[in-house]
Amino acid sequence: MKTLHPLSLSLLALLIGQAWADEAPRAADAADAANTLPLVRVQGSKESATGPVPGFVARRAGSGLKSDIPLIETPQSIAVVTADQIEAQGATTLRQTVGYSAGVVSAYFDSRVDSISARGGNVAQYQDGLLRSYGTYNTARPDPFTLERVELVRGPASVLYGQGSLNGVLNLVSKRPQFESRRELQLQLGSHERKQLALDLTGPLSEQWAYRLVAIKRDSGTQVDHVKDDRLLLAPSLTWQPSAATSLTLQALYQRDKSGSLIGFFPWQGTRLPNGSQGQIPTSAFISEPGWDAYDSDQDSVGYLVNHRLNADWTLRQNLRHTKSAVDYRTIYTSFSTTARRPLFNADGRRVERDLVWQLNGGSMSLLDTQLEGHLRMGAWKHQLLLGLDAQKNDSTQRSFRGRAPAIDVYAPVYGNFTPPAASALAAQPTVDQRQLGLYLQDHIKFDERWVAVLGLRHDRAKTETQGRPEAKVDDKATSKRAGLLYLADGGFSPYLAYTESFLPLGGVDFYGKPYKPQVGEQWEAGLKWQPADKRVSATVALYDLRDTNRKTTDPSQPLNSLQIGEVRVRGLELESAGSLDSRRWGRWDWTLGYAYTDAKISRSNAGDQGQAVAGVARHNGSAWLTHHFSLGGRSGFSAGAGLRYLGASWSGTPLISTPAATLVDAMLAYEQDDWRLALNAVNLADKVQITQCLARGDCFYGQRRTLNATLSYRF
Template identity: 30%
Template sequence: MSRRHSAFRILIPTCLACCTQMALAQEAAQAASATAQTDTSAKTLDSVEVRDERKPYRNLSVTGATKTDALVKDLPQSIQILDAGLLRDAGVTNLAGALDLSATISRQSNLGGLWDSYSIRGFAGHPDYGSDYMVNGFNSSRGYNGVRDGANTNSVEVLKGPSSALYGRGEPGGTVNISTKKPMFLPANSFELGLGSFDTYRAAVDSTGPLGETVAYRINAAYQSGHSFRDTVKYDRTLIAPSFLWMISPDTTLSYEIEVVEQNAPFDRGVVAVNGKLGVVPISNFYGEPNDGQHETKSTGHQVFLQHYFNDDWSIQTGFSYRESSLKGVSTEVRPYGALQPGDILRRRYRDRDNEATDLSGRFELIGKVATGAITHNLLIGVDGYQFDNHRRQNAADPAGTTYGIDLWNPVYGAPKPAWRPTTQTDENQESYALYAQDQVELSEHWKALVGVRYDEYRQTVHDLLNNAVVKQSLNATSPRVGLVYQPNEQWSLYATSATSFRPNSGISRDLQGFDPEEGKSYELGAKWDTGRLNSTLAIYKIIKENVLTPDPLDPNNYNMAIGEMESQGVELDVAGQLAPGLRMMASYAYTDAHITQDNAALTGLSLVGRQMANVPKQAANVVLFKDLTLGGRKLSIGGGPQYVGEREGAAAAFSQIDFFTLPSYVIWNAMASYEASENLQLSLNAKNLLDKEHYVSSYSLYWVMPGSERSFMLTARYKF
């Protein structure tokens, strides 16, 4: 039996290979109560070391950056991995909570709380959709997918800088890749029940094991419901995620994963900055109408992935992803501009949304190793494509019609509903096909390089039914990246990299024209340091992006326009690992200067040049510390730390000087504790915003400002059997 087959047979009973992982070691390291750690890929692994200690947040390999199992220290890119141990210790239950641990990422306006929206290095993406993220290397954010629950999340990879050379369309600031939990042949089961502030209830199930000698299953499910510190606001979310692994042969595996999501939540735009000042009205004030009911979000996704090894050096991986999603509901919203009227009455607008989308994508990749003398080439050659269909239907009250008002200080609900009319009826189709290649070159013991290039063909058709107009455009883009790594010794890696990015802009302009795609260029220098207990990355970068969309000043509710150009430059430091036996740490700091460098002042009459991008703080930091102790012969872990977010521009779009305002900086403290009451039962207590600091996490305008939660607690019991 070859070394590859031997390692494969050792690891398969422990875990399932991730769709994007060529190695199985990372999942083994985090599965059940065993920790398997390795510095090499699974196909060349001689043995697996199993320990019962907690993993100290120090991750040696990453899959999303190269679509292969690559050592972080060998890559000319800043990468932050938020693994299962860190997420569990920090009490994270959704994607937004996970990304709060990275100072590089800042929250953005999230469509009334209905989806995840964030920026990386200051770049936030399309203003009318949730932020891009991948699940197992497939784009899973196109459409209407709600707030992503973390019940089936194994790790979150924050891949900083452009990844267009591999993944195509995307933001130059970075990419988020979520690795899901995988089936294991070793049976493991757990059940969680949580009770928390604001009548919050959460239940989660994680069950895995064999269905035969060659088939394994895993099912993750979660249900969460609760109220809010916001008046009249309540929600519920459900996730059901079964997955299966078929070990066809020692060289071939086939996996199938399903995600079924349903979310019911009101449309909540937050509070108002009165004359540009926050804290004037209570953060609990809700300015919608409770009798509008909930917005219903549904999403069903499928992923199929096949891996086959021809020999120790060559393999293929191929698969597809299909997702259906919808967003439907009625909302009453304060108008985003000029809403405050005499007598302290807020003008509102009545809307009805009925949106549906389907997203089909697939890829085929050949992976191999070629040695040319002393130089080794680790090659990846692939093709992929996707088809995205988006149907948007919206009715709304006429902007020039009734005020449909509500009192700023004392909201009273039940106002008569105004008449509405169709405002948006579009059918959009996007198709993209691409060819890409990548070479991880081992030049010598001390030098490594990464080069890659991708060519995309993109077609877009938008049918505006209200105007009986059809807009078509065809685009293409070539996205190269090149990077060099110098490793003077085992501890240090110094790197430099440059890459480009592109992102097709969805929708059409007010004059019924398509948009040019966003285009970005990135330059980065960095240093990585690994002591064996701690690893850290220091990076400095500069990114320029053109053709960024912003609301059209003549019809901001329905159309966008290109703002011109923006630039981001900054410094980041990430540290993770073990400070001492039983003392774990994750720390992140980012200085981000993301501002507008060109605008459309000739059309708007207002220059935005020099303005910081909305919701992006110049400085942000996050620290999490955990200490393991012994109490009554059982393990007790206590920890916590601060999250700091600096001042930010509050207006995502502005048409006069009075639209500008500032979101104040804040520091909130979080605390966590867990106790192993028995071999099977673990009790955890998480406190968010321990000092009950009033703060504001994101905004879109003076009239759409989302406050952060008041102090809250969550007590969770986890039983393993």
């Protein structure tokens, strides 16, 4: 993997050199002449998979096929959340950004990560087509203000993205430099003394150069006492476009976050269940130690996006990013009893025992994805070929300490009876090194302007090594496939059928020394898309059957062994619609609608749980958001929006407790005039105390209480 950087720099030098040479007078053949045509810009004339989109409806996406292809021609369920939708709904975290997408669930109100699940399990997170994080608690959370859009590819996606991605891929598309000047200064004040200043500047530096600078400075508290939500972020980028054939975008990120323990791992009693006369544990309860508790994350990254058209039919692309991150994680949380093996109150019903954890986590990621895309036509057949080679090298490090802290009264905590551990108590844990190399081929075929087929094949080699633990070594090879067929009918309808696969290396060996095979997922999906050409409206219906096989389960003949015969089967239905419509009589309306039915069951197991539901997966969830833009008193520029989010009840893994259903209300009021916009957003307007998840191990988690944010934007 040490050849990654020389290879990238060599390609970069080659492209720059060729583009420089193209500016000099020379004799050229027809293909070269096409590459040296003068650069002509037509602002706002065509939507792309990475640029701005007016309203809530995107027509194109780049994540499902790693090419800029219309959604109506993609045989797979894909949701796109645009920057306009993010702004209207006032999303301040990634989990809020996708909160109105059908079937998407974020069960934890957490300062450490934005965990997102769909179709019965967690989805892998990417940014600009490259893996966004690796390891545990060693990266910073993304900020929606830095994003142009978020794309969710539902279901297995290993053909394009490699290991993992069984339940889907969430790809964050960064804001990029534009050759049209746009500048925004934003001031935000809100609940828990939130104060944020944000800046987004973009525009041309010359005919060939454009820049973008996104900056955020935030000082804020949270709904949990003594826990901050501070952020300093700088995201500069620079685009060089010397001709219509070549573009190079350089990207960087500097992010510093300071937060703490939003989750206390509180017992069932006092959260989901009664706790005698003591009542419910306050959602603001902080049971760690002020001044010591922390979740402080530093993240720095640099990279580039290169696009070079070799001739009229072939284009070469390469994306590279190198990221370094470090997290200082200090927490004290409810202890899991050694006898009951779950969090419990002491005899007084008020105090809980506490465990202490201190981790210094580090991460390093080097990612490279090189693609060659070609357009071929043979009679009535059009082929859009994609050949790709991607590689990644990820390392994670940790120094840690575990101990005990004195018991604390969760209803009236008294702090200070605590001796913090010294830095010398931290013990180095084994370094984990992960590498992946994948070669993939995809053909997007269009026949007679009606039929669309997608065929894909990928071969991966994934290695993982843990320092000092040879038994944990993983060296897996896997081949993944996909196929899809879609028909472009009249009226903007397109029914489709698709098959996709994924794999996940497990590592280690069984009792007999035989390496475990990768966990393998496969999915059949049938659906219908509707997106008329003359209206910004879209709707999707998807039915799917997903199987996750080669899961470990107990071996009845050898208790120390595991058999790979376990299987989880997920069947579901998803309905989704979005729209942005203008009417002289009724004004402008923007909306999203979503509903998902998810039936996730353990279909094969030796652990006595065969036939049970998968813990934490709700059968039903739905959402609806509506924004109306209108005039008031003869003055235009007003808008009001409201949304409902429903998450159904779910099995916790034990009949002793369940996770209850919840319905939450969000709202927005805004006024926009000339260069100014003032908006008030409310999350959980009714201030419902939500239990987002209860686990069989004995703890439950709270959701976000009512949060109000006022945002003043000046665009100039």
